[in-house]
Amino acid sequence: MYPLVSAVNKVDFAFILIYSIAAVVLLGITFAMVYFLFKYNKKRHPEPADIKGNLLAEVLWTVIPTIIFMGMFFVGWDSFVALRSVPKNAxxxxxxxxxxxxxxxxxxxxxxxxxxxxxxxxxxxxxxxxxxxxxxxxxxxxxxxxxxxxxxxxxxxxxxxxxxxxxxxxxxxxxxxxxxxxxxxxxxxxxxxxxxxxxxxxTANVTLPELLDKYGCSDCHSLNGEVLVGPPLNDIKGRKTIVIIDGKEKEIVADEKYIKDSILYPGKEIVKDFENIMPPYDGEIPENELNTLVDLMLNKKQEISNIEVGKKLIDDEGCTGCHSTDGSIIAAPSFKNLYNAKKQVIKDGKEYTVTADEEYIYVSTKYPEREIVKGFDPIMPPFDYLTDEQIKAITEYIKSLK
Known part of the structure; x- marks a missing residue:
């Protein structure tokens, strides 16, 4: 049995060996090419030589690549076996x-x-x-x-x-x-x-975004009105929707029964203009969590706070790919402690000190190229398609990161 930490080490060693051999071969070929380019150029050898054969060269370029290949094969096989050898107590x-x-x-x-x-x-x-x-x-x-x-x-x-x-x-x-x-x-x-x-x-009251995340619903359905792969889930209570049933269109009202059926058996009623790709959740969600999920969607238990909506928006729009929420620096200023912080920005080639208040966050979200925080590259795309309510929710979330 392989030591527990050896699988990663063996994979790393296989890659290092292959890259090292590739680097040596690259340098060797490059050196030989440059050497022959100068040693056997036309001025030195106006008449090309006719080489009929060289037994030593033939043996070397057969034996050496074979040794290299077998060495790489052995190391690769060794790492593969380590990756497939599961300890009995796993x-x-x-x-x-x-x-x-x-x-x-x-x-x-x-x-x-x-x-x-x-x-x-x-x-x-x-x-x-x-x-x-x-x-x-x-x-x-x-x-x-x-x-x-x-x-x-x-x-x-x-x-x-x-x-x-x-x-x-x-x-x-x-x-x-x-x-x-x-x-x-x-x-x-x-x-x-x-x-x-x-x-x-x-230890905590479950929220709608948490439940949607837990079962992968938020990968296709938004809570901010944005149409992703599936219909948005905000304000779903009492919503009139056109669905396709057995090839025919029918208008339904989103009530408790409809929402439950759409979760458990989504293929029965397909919302018009959307594809039938949602997997059934029958047997996947415990009944108590299903009831909680439906109650939250119908606002029976609690309203979705702006902070939760803002967090979901930031995740959906990919903001955390550049802005951290823990104070660390990735490619842009962190959202933590950003609200009301003093920032040095570059605007029209001049340096200014600004306060990161509601107006600053609004402008920086919709038109990020106007004021570039000093020390960072102007790589953020404009989010001018976000509504004022969505940016307000984002601002509320950023405020909460104090």
Whole structure:
């Protein structure tokens, strides 16, 4: 059995070896080319030489590439075996990819959109897909394996360092492919036990965005009125909608029964002008969570706060790709402590000090090229299509990051 940390090391060694050999070959060929260019140029050798053969050269360029190839093959095979040799004591977690999110089912039946694992415990992932081919990709653990409908593949890793690590889809799977993101959270055993037992969920009132995120609904449906792959879910209570039933159009009113049926059996009534690509959630969502989800959508329990809408907007629009929410610098100023902060900006070639208030956030969102924060590149695209209400929600969220 391979040591738990060896799989990543062996993969890294295979890549380093291949890149090193490629670099040596590149330098060798380049040096030889330049050498022959000067040594055997036309001025020195006006008459080309006729080389009939060289046994030593023939042997060398047969034996040396063979040794190189076999060496790379052995190292690659060794790393492959390490990646496929799962320790017997590994925790097994089921992974399902669907357009456009990941679902993780834990040994006790708990379901979550993100992967939580205890530190220093090997983890085996049983991977499949509910619709099309996806590719489960965790760069930190050198995992990249296809999720195929009707087939279960597997991968394993040993989380030997606490932290959060990116999960991506490495196979183009449709229009929201770029949003098929998640995280591996490596935590201590006590925190993992609390997560598995559900104590984390009991400590807070669940919100609509949290439930939608948990079951991947927010990958296709927005809460701000924006049309994504599916109809928006804001103000759905009592909404009149044209649906297709058995090839015929029918107007319905979005009530509790319709919303439940649309979640459990989405293929029965397809909203006009949208594709029938939503998977059925019958048996996927516990009844208590389904009822909570419907109640929240009908505003029976709580209204969606502007802060929640703003957070969802920022995530949907990809703002956190450049702006962090924890104070760290990525490619632009962090949203944390941004509101009412003093900023040095460049406007019309001159430097000014401004206060990041509501007006500043509004202008910076719609017309970011007008005032460039000093020290940062003007790479932000304009978001002039956002409504005033949407920018107000974004501002409320930024205010909350104090």
């Amino acid at each position: 925790i097994e977690i089921n992974v399902e990819g669907k357009m456009w999110s990941w679902k993780f089912t834990y040994p006790n039946g708990k379901v979550d959109k993100e992967l939580y694992v205890p530190i220093n415990k090997p983890v085996k992932l049983n991977i499949t897909s509910a619709d099309v081919i996806h590719s489960f990709y965790v760069p930190a653990y050198r995992i990249k394996i296809d999720a195929v409908p009707g087939l279960t593949t597997y991968a394993w890793f040993n989380p030997n360092k606490k932290g959060d690590y990116d999960i991506l889809c490495a196979e183009y799977c449709g229009v929201r492919h770029a949003y098929m993101l998640s995280k591996v959270h490596v935590v201590d055993e006590e925190e993992y036990a609390k997560f598995i037992s559900g104590e984390k969920e009991k």
